[in-house]
Amino acid sequence: xxxxxxxxxxxxxxxxxxxxxxxxxxxxxxxxxxxxxxxxxxxxxxxxxxxxxxxxxxxxxxxxxxxxxxxxxxxxxxxxxxxxxxxxxxxxxxxxxxxxxxxxxxxxxxxxxxxxxxxxxxxxxxxxxxxxxxxxxxxxxxxxxxxxxxxxxxxxxxxxxxxxxxxxxxxxxxxxxxxxxxxxxxxxxxxxxxxxxxxxxxxxxxxxxxxxxxxxxxxxxxxxxxxxxxxxxxxxxxxxxxxxxxxxxxxxxxxxxxxxxxxxxxxxxxxxxxxxxxxxxxxxxxxxxxxxxxxxxxxxxxxxxxxxxxxxxxxxxxxxxxxxxxxxxxx
Amino acid sequence: xxxxxxxxxxxxxxxxxxxxxxxxxxxxxxxxxxxxxxxxxxxxxxxxxxxxxxxxxxxxxxxxxxxxxxxxxxxxxxxxxxxxxxxxxxxxxxxxxxxxxxxxxxxxxxxxxxxxxxxxxxxxxxxxxxxxxxxxxxxxxxxxxxxxxxxxxxxxxxxxxxxxxxxxxxxxxxxxxxxxxxxxxxxxxxxxxxxxxxxxxxxxxxxxxxxxxxxxxxxxxxxxxxxxxxxxxxxxxxxxxxxxxxxxxxxxxxxxxxxxxxxxxxxxxxxxxxxxxxxxxxxxxxxxxxxxxxxxxxxxxxx
Amino acid sequence: xxxxxxxxxxxxxxxxxxxxxxxxxxxxxxxxxxxxxxxxxxxxxxxxxxxxxxxxxxxxxxxxxxxxxxxxxxxxxxxxxxxxxxxxxxxxxxxxxxxxxxxxxxxxxxxxxxxxxxxxxxxxxxxxxxxxxxxxxxxxxxxxxxxxxxxxxxxxxxxxxxxxxxxxxxxxxxxxxxxxxxxxxxxxxxxxxxxxxxxxxxxxxxxxxxxxxxxxxxxxxxxxxxxxxxxxxxxxxxxxxxxxxxxxxxxxxxxxxxxxxxxxxxxxxxxxxxxxxxxxxx
Numbered sequence: 001x002x003x004x005x006x007x008x009x010x011x012x013x014x015x016x017x018x019x020x021x022x023x024x025x026x027x028x029x030x031x032x033x034x035x036x037x038x039x040x041x042x043x044x045x046x047x048x049x050x051x052x053x054x055x056x057x058x059x060x061x062x063x064x065x066x067x068x069x070x071x072x073x074x075x076x077x078x079x080x081x082x083x084x085x086x087x088x089x090x091x092x093x094x095x096x097x098x099x100x101x102x103x104x105x106x107x108x109x110x111x112x113x114x115x116x117x118x119x120x121x122x123x124x125x126x127x128x129x130x131x132x133x134x135x136x137x138x139x140x141x142x143x144x145x146x147x148x149x150x151x152x153x154x155x156x157x158x159x160x161x162x163x164x165x166x167x168x169x170x171x172x173x174x175x176x177x178x179x180x181x182x183x184x185x186x187x188x189x190x191x192x193x194x195x196x197x198x199x200x201x202x203x204x205x206x207x208x209x210x211x212x213x214x215x216x217x218x219x220x221x222x223x224x225x226x227x228x229x230x231x232x233x234x235x236x237x238x239x240x241x242x243x244x245x246x247x248x249x250x251x252x253x254x255x256x257x258x259x260x261x262x263x264x265x266x267x268x269x270x271x272x273x274x275x276x277x278x279x280x281x282x283x284x285x286x287x288x289x290x291x292x293x294x295x296x297x298x299x300x301x302x303x304x305x306x307x308x309x310x311x312x313x314x315x316x317x318x319x320x321x322x323x324x325x326x327x328x329x330x331x
Numbered sequence: 332x333x334x335x336x337x338x339x340x341x342x343x344x345x346x347x348x349x350x351x352x353x354x355x356x357x358x359x360x361x362x363x364x365x366x367x368x369x370x371x372x373x374x375x376x377x378x379x380x381x382x383x384x385x386x387x388x389x390x391x392x393x394x395x396x397x398x399x400x401x402x403x404x405x406x407x408x409x410x411x412x413x414x415x416x417x418x419x420x421x422x423x424x425x426x427x428x429x430x431x432x433x434x435x436x437x438x439x440x441x442x443x444x445x446x447x448x449x450x451x452x453x454x455x456x457x458x459x460x461x462x463x464x465x466x467x468x469x470x471x472x473x474x475x476x477x478x479x480x481x482x483x484x485x486x487x488x489x490x491x492x493x494x495x496x497x498x499x500x501x502x503x504x505x506x507x508x509x510x511x512x513x514x515x516x517x518x519x520x521x522x523x524x525x526x527x528x529x530x531x532x533x534x535x536x537x538x539x540x541x542x543x544x545x546x547x548x549x550x551x552x553x554x555x556x557x558x559x560x561x562x563x564x565x566x567x568x569x570x571x572x573x574x575x576x577x578x579x580x581x582x583x584x585x586x587x588x589x590x591x592x593x594x595x596x597x598x599x600x601x602x603x604x605x606x607x608x609x610x611x612x613x614x615x616x617x618x619x620x621x622x623x624x625x626x627x628x629x630x631x632x633x634x
Numbered sequence: 635x636x637x638x639x640x641x642x643x644x645x646x647x648x649x650x651x652x653x654x655x656x657x658x659x660x661x662x663x664x665x666x667x668x669x670x671x672x673x674x675x676x677x678x679x680x681x682x683x684x685x686x687x688x689x690x691x692x693x694x695x696x697x698x699x700x701x702x703x704x705x706x707x708x709x710x711x712x713x714x715x716x717x718x719x720x721x722x723x724x725x726x727x728x729x730x731x732x733x734x735x736x737x738x739x740x741x742x743x744x745x746x747x748x749x750x751x752x753x754x755x756x757x758x759x760x761x762x763x764x765x766x767x768x769x770x771x772x773x774x775x776x777x778x779x780x781x782x783x784x785x786x787x788x789x790x791x792x793x794x795x796x797x798x799x800x801x802x803x804x805x806x807x808x809x810x811x812x813x814x815x816x817x818x819x820x821x822x823x824x825x826x827x828x829x830x831x832x833x834x835x836x837x838x839x840x841x842x843x844x845x846x847x848x849x850x851x852x853x854x855x856x857x858x859x860x861x862x863x864x865x866x867x868x869x870x871x872x873x874x875x876x877x878x879x880x881x882x883x884x885x886x887x888x889x890x891x892x893x894x895x896x897x898x899x900x901x902x903x904x905x906x907x908x909x910x911x912x913x914x915x916x
Contacts, residue, residue, distance in 0.1 A: 226734060227742040232696055233734075234754040234806070235727035238719070244753075248744050324790040325743055392825035393796075500682075529681035529852065534896040556826065559898040586900065600830035601900055602855040604882050611883035612894065 004320075008313050017069070019305040023298045024065050033057075037292065038096050054078050068093075092302070093295035095288075102299040105284060109268075112280035116273065117265040119196055120203035125258065128208035129251070132215025136250075137242070139220065147212060154209025163202045163275040170198065199276045203269055207261060211254060218250040225249070252322045256315050263311025267304025344419065345380035346550055347437060347518045349404045352377040352413035354396075373399045375574040376413075379552070381518050384544060386551040388561040388582075390597070391571035398522055400571065401554045405439050405520045406430060431465045438511035442523035444503035448495040454481065454506055455491045461514045480509040485539055501532030505539065512543075518550040525560060537563055558601050562586060570594050641711040642669040643814055643846045644693070644730075649705035651688045651697065651870075662688045664870040665705070670863075672710075672813065675840070675847040677857035677878070680867035681893075686850045689867070690818045693848075694726050695719075709814070728758040731807035735819035737799035741791040747802045748787030751775070755809045774805035777842075778835055797828035801835065808839060814846045821856065833860060854897050858882050866890050 035051040036043070052058055055078065056067055067076060071091035078085050078094075087093070092102035131151065135144040170177045177198065183191040222228065223246050231245040232238075268282030277283075281300060288296035320326050354374040374396040381387050391397040402408040406415060406422060414423045422433045438461075441447040448457055455477040462469050469476050478488035484505040495503055504524065511519050521540070525533045541564065543549055555561050561568060562582065569579035570593065578591035589595045651663040663685040670676050680686045692703050695714070707714045709729060714722065731754075734740040741750060751774055752767035762770070768787065775783035778801040791799055800820060807815055817836065821829035833856065840847055849860050857864055858878055865875040866889065874887040885891045 226736060226739040229696060230732075230734060230740045230803075230806075231742070231753075233694060233726055233732040235723045235725070235757045236753065237723060237757075240757075244745075245742050249742070252744075323744065324746075325792050392827065530854075530898075531681060531893060531896045534898070537898070557898070558826070559900050562900055562902070563898045596827055598900065600827040602829070602833070602853065602859050603900060604855050604858040604894075604897075606901075608858070608879060608882040612885065615884055616891070 005317075008316065012309050012313055015309050016302070016306060019302060019309075020069060020072075021065065023301045024068060092299035095296050096293045097288075097291055097296075102295050105296065106281060106299055106303060109279055109281045109284050112278055113268045113273070113282060114266060115196060116199050116203065116269055116278065116280060116282075117262060119200040120207065120265070120269075121258070121262050123200050123204035124207035124211060127204065128211025129215050129254065131208065131212035132217075133219060133247075135212065135216040136219035136223070144216075148216070151209040151212045154205045155213075159202060159206060159271050160275055162205060163198070163272060166198055166202060167276075196278075199269070199272050199278060202275075203265070203272050211258075214257065215250065215254055218253060219246060222246045222250040248322075252319070255322060256319055259311050259315035259318065260308070263307045263314075264304070266307045266311075267300065343382065345382050346418055347381040347404060347552070348379070348416045349400075350378045350414055350416075352379075352400060352403050352415075353411045354399050354403055354408065355411045373574055374403060374410075377569075377571070377574075377576055379404065379569065381550040381552050383517060383550050384548040385566045386544065386553050386564050388553040388555060388565035388568045389571055390555055390558060390561050390568060392556060392597075394573070395571040396574035397554050397556075397571045399574075401439070401520050401522045401552060404552060405437055406433060407439065434461075435465065435514045436516055437518045437520065438514060438516040439520040439522060440504070440507045440511050440524040442527055444500060444507050444527075445495060448503060448506060448510075450495050453492045453494060454486075454509075457495070457506060458510050458513050461510060465514065467514075476513075480512060483512065483543070484509045485535075499532070500528055501536060504528060504532075504536055508536075508539065508543075516549070518552065520552045520554070522554045523556070524553075526555060526557065533560070540564065558586075558598060570597065643672040643674065643710060644670040644848070645706075645708045646689075646693070647706040647708075649689065649692060649703065649707065651685065651692050652702045652704075654700055654702075662701075662870050663692065666867075666870075666872055668865055668872070668875060670814070670846050670848065673840075673844045673846055675849065675861040675863065677849045677851065677861035677864045678867060679851060679854055679857050679864060679893075681852060683869065684867040685870040686852075686867050687818055690732070690816050690848065690850045693816060694730055694732065695722050696726075696732075724758065727754050727807075727812075728810045729812055730814045730816060731810065731812040733800070733803050733807050733815065733817040733820045736823045737796060737803050738791060738823075740803060741799060743791055746788050746790055747775075747794070748772070748789075751787075751802070751806045751809055754806045758810050770809050771805070774809040775802070777808060777839065778802075778805045780805070795828075796824050797831060800824060800828075800832050804832075804835060804839065808843065811843060812845055814848065815840070816848045816850070818850045819852070820849070822851070822853075829856075836860070854882075854894065866893070 035048045035055065035057060038051050039048050056064055059067070070076065071087060071093070073089070075089045075091050076087055078087065087101060088103075090103050092106075094101055095105060098105075131147045135147045138144050171179055177194050178191070181191075181195060183195060185192045223242075225245075228241060228245050231241045236244075268280055268285050270282040270286050272278075273280045273282035274286050281303070284296065285300045287293075288300065352374050353372065353376060356371045356373055358369050358371050377396070377400050379387060379389075379400070389397040389400055399408065403410045403413075404415060406425075410423065414421055416422065417433050417436055422430065425433065452460075455473055458477050458480055459469055459473050471479070474491065477491045481488045481491060486502060486505050486509070490497075495506065498506065507524070508519075524540075525536050528536060537560065540551065544551065551564070553561070553564055565582045567580065568582050568585045569576045570585075570591065571577070572593045578585065578589065578594045585594065586598070589598055646669070647667045649663055649666045650661055653660045653662055662683075666685075666689060668676065678686045678689060688697065688701070691697050693707055693714070695703070697703060703715070705715070709725065714725065717725070741747065745753075748768060748771045751771035752764070755767045755770045756762050759767075772783045772787050775787060780786055780798060780801055786794075791802070794802060803820075815836075820836070821832050824832060836847070836849075837860065839845070847861065849857060851857055862878055863875070864878050864881045866873050866881070866887070868889050874881065874885065874890045876886075881890065882894070885894055
């Protein structure tokens with residue numbers, strides 16, 4: 001087990017380094033000169049030269065990359081002498097737009113994205129898995145058909161269309177919810193909840209649809225397994241047959257996919273956050289892309305990659321705990 | 332088939348020969364990119380020879396390496412070590428079009444007839460495909476060629492435009508045999524070719540294989556786990572256990588006086604009908620055959 | 635008829651199993667009748683599509699969705715077809731236990747074999763504690779000669795070989811001391827040497843427990859070694875039923891004769907194998 005973990009973690013580090021290299025390559029090498037961008041309108045050649053010097057843009061690419069990576073782990077100092085600024089340990093550089101440290105920008109906004117992701121995940125797991133179960137166990141009935149029609153809608157309607165529609169109906173027409181406005185939880189929990197409700201629903205709808213279909217298909221397949229027949233032949237009550245012998249095998253793959261989806265969402269829900277004006281990582285990403293704010297884009301990309309890669313390892317560990325076949329092989 | 336004459340040299344030089352065959356598989360060890368891989372030796376130093384007109388059977392239980400050996404000999408897998416020669420020439424390292432000559436000489440019939448036949452294709456298309464792959468002309472045109480093949484394997488030639496699903500298991504296996512025969516092979520590798528069939532169907536397919544051998548002088552490399560089936564078709568038998576040949580020899584000798592402990596265990600494990608019941612049944616059958624003219628049999632004959 | 639002294643263990647009368655097919659109903663079993671005395675053994679042989687497996691599933695009401703059953707099935711005089719699902723559940727695995735063909739797919743990969751055996755026991759002995767059920771599981775595994783049962787009880791199905799898995803299935807069937815064992819192709823997926831061991835085990839546990847056996851198989855030789863009576867099925871119907879000795883030494887029906895002729899033999903002179911004439915093409 002320890003061996004398994006060590007080798008997986010080594011893999012994580014390797015993949016993150018590759019992602020670093022790739023994003024570094026794409027954003028710093030292929031994009032227009034950052035110095036010109038930072039310099040802005042009142043620019044002089046001397047100023048540009050100073051900025052280039054500060055950022056180390058004249059260094060060889062490899063050196064720039066190594067400086068960037070070591071900045072991540074040990075921090076780095078921009079410039080020399082009096083004008084030098086030190087960027088502390090997980091250093092992702094400074095935004096070209098606001099000159100804020102990227103790491104700080106991300107950590108400021110991460111709670112919003114995590115709130116969106118966690119709330120949506122709870123909702124979609126509940127609705128998706130229950131919907132899929134009902135569909136599978138009441139196969140061919142009115143319940144099944146209507147659940148699957150809704151699921152199909154969830155998959156085919158684009159996120160932003162549903163978001164705008166929901167906002168129009170709930171806020172403008174029915175006036176059930178106030179217009180979204182960021183309020184901290186500690187200040188007004190109700191308002192906070194109302195503010196997040198729509199993003200949760202919008203995100204959860206799409207995911208729940210996929211999960212419902214997946215759950216339904218898995219449960220139906222599992223019910224046809226020979227071991228389910230064995231369980232019935234043993235004289236187990238129907239409820240127990242389903243709970244013990246059908247659900248666990250059917251839901252294990254759902255857990256795997258959930259881990260990946262959730263990890264992906266932690267990196268920010270681009271569209272949903274933007275539509276609802278939530279100041280999360282997703283919205284920041286959208287903004288930084290629009291303004292070609294390279295350090296921010298790179299920071300966010302790295303963060304998202306880290307979530308996905310680490311999420312992958314967590315999923316593997318959870319899967320190992322859930323499926324004895326994997327457990328024994330890797331023990 | 333070219334060369335309409337039936338009898339080829341019965342013994343003589345082996346057509347297909349494999350010597351020192353070894354196949355190792357890497358099996359995934361522990362997870363992660365730094366994992367160590369374990370090596371499994373599935374086939375361990377196996378020699379075999381198949382001559383025209385004779386059947387070499389490879390028997391063994393699951394995991395004995397018999398199917399892997401067959402695939403190595405048919406050049407469907409690359410051996411880790413050892414050589415495969417065809418008509419005296421080394422074909423072990425040949426690939427692509429250089430293998431066409433070998434593929435025309437050696438064909439394979441697999442266990443599950445349905446999964447090895449494309450369900451969307453007609454018999455005609457299935458049977459002529461091997462020739463098309465090798466860019467060879469179809470003698471007499473696709474339709475006539477297919478009809479001829481179907482007749483040879485005992486299928487109704489009018490069914491050449493049907494799809495595999497429209498045939499029974501035994502018929503589908505006949506299509507598999509027809510496909511193998513299309514390129515005019517001299518050796519056919521039968522990889523558990525009759526194992527999935529019901530006994531009555533199995534008997535017919537074995538009869539068909541025997542007839543084809545008798546009439547066309549085919550050599551068979553016959554892979555099976557069922558010793559009773561092997562007894563029906565083999566001239567020589569090699570018993571595999573954990574990738575090695577533990578005993579090989581002439582069929583009758585091997586069945587009558589097995590030398591290796593494992594062969595004895597294998598033979599002893601085969602379930603059989605009590606000899607006295609068998610004797611009584613045969614006696615009655617013989618009696619019926621001789622007295623058929625007089626007694627109740629006419630009702631049977633007027634079908 | 636219902637003389638309390640000579641009630642058969644299992645009596646099946648005019649059993650018909652029907653599937654709703656795309657082109658109307660299809661009878662996979664048609665008006666099948668047989669009886670089995672307590673402690674007796676019956677082999678049901680047939681080729682694929684003969685309906686032998688459906689017959690075995692129909693006894694305990696385990697038919698797949700879309701299949702209907704008519705006729706009467708009684709266990710020691712108790713009519714099973716009249717029972718509710720709840721009542722039938724108490725019979726399944728308790729008085730009648732089943733062993734299936736493929737032991738790997740018939741055992742749940744997510745639970746230890748011990749848990750699965752214990753589950754069968756506790757389904758019928760509600761008052762049994764976990765510890766007691768576990769003890770029963772270990773004992774059942776010892777009875778089917780699984781070495782080191784006390785440790786192996788916590789292993790998962792994939793950690794066993796095919797033959798050992800089938801032993802686990804048999805242990806699971808035996809743990810409730812059933813009166814009747816229905817084994818549906820119990821050795822078909824196994825190697826011949828392992829098959830011999832499992833057949834020996836079945837004979838042995840039957841001698842110990844006195845349980846009746848219904849053995850479903852395609853293999854005539856297996857049946858001839860295992861059961862006193864044999865029923866030959868073809869396309870859902872019984873074509874011949876007799877004691878094993880009579881059926882193998884004096885088969886009466888042409889189909890049985892042809893089937894026996896088609897069986898390849900180890901000690902046979904190699905002649906032209908005869909084969910069964912299939913009635914009409916598919």
